[in-house]
Amino acid sequence: MTSSGDKAVVPVEVKAVVPTSGGCAVFLGDDEKVFVIHVDPVVGAAIAGALGGVPAIRPQTHDLIGALLLAFGGKVERVVVNDFKNDVFYARLILSEENEVQERKVVELDARPSDAIAVALRQKAPLFVVQSVWDGAEDVTELLEKLADQGLVPRPEDGENEIGGLDAE
Structure with a gap:
């Protein structure tokens, strides 16, 4: 656990992106716990593409944002998932510029x-979750393991960044 400003945060990584009937489930966590954020299919595909290192034929919105940041001497420092209210997660994108x-x-x-x-993954910036959000999020580690057992997502020990059946383009 580290700290971001005055709040304790937990470093996390994207464990998997799985298509659902309404979009995609993005599994975030560490070796101890995993929770899920549901996202629209377009951003789910963008996250999956960044995880798999799949280059888009043309720059996508998240690629454009990264290119704009770099053009102005900026970069993504980190992302912090900082709140959860009424079934909605909130985040802060922390950027820096120096010239x-x-x-x-x-x-x-x-x-x-x-x-x-999606932006942070393209910039290779770290992801964090505020401790209170982490503590309150439902642990879905067992669900992710079941999906891996069914072959829908790779096991972390496989060393793959592939995502289960989602076209990242």
């Missing part, structure tokens, strides 16, 4: 977790 004219500047933006994750 020869201006000292280092940090900007924190409100973002949908799905968009923030």
Whole structure:
């Protein structure tokens, strides 16, 4: 556990992206716990593509955001899933900029977790969850293991970044 400002945070990674009838389930967690965020299919595919290193034929929105940041000397520092209210997760996208004219500047933006994750994965930035959100999130580790048993997602020990049956393009 680390700290982000005055709140304790837990580092997490995307464990899997699984298509659902209404979009995609993004499984986030560590070796101890996994929870799920439901996202729309377009962003689910963007996250899956970033995980699998699948280049898009043309830049997608999340690629464009990353390119704009780099063009202005900025980068994604981290993403923090910082709240959960009324069945909705919230996140902050923490960006920084530094150049020869201006000292280092940090900007924190409100973002949908799905968009923030898609951008962060492309920029190889870390993902965190505020401790209170982590503690309150339902642990779905067993569900993820069942999906792996059924061959719908790879097991972490397989060392693959493939996602179960989702076309990342």
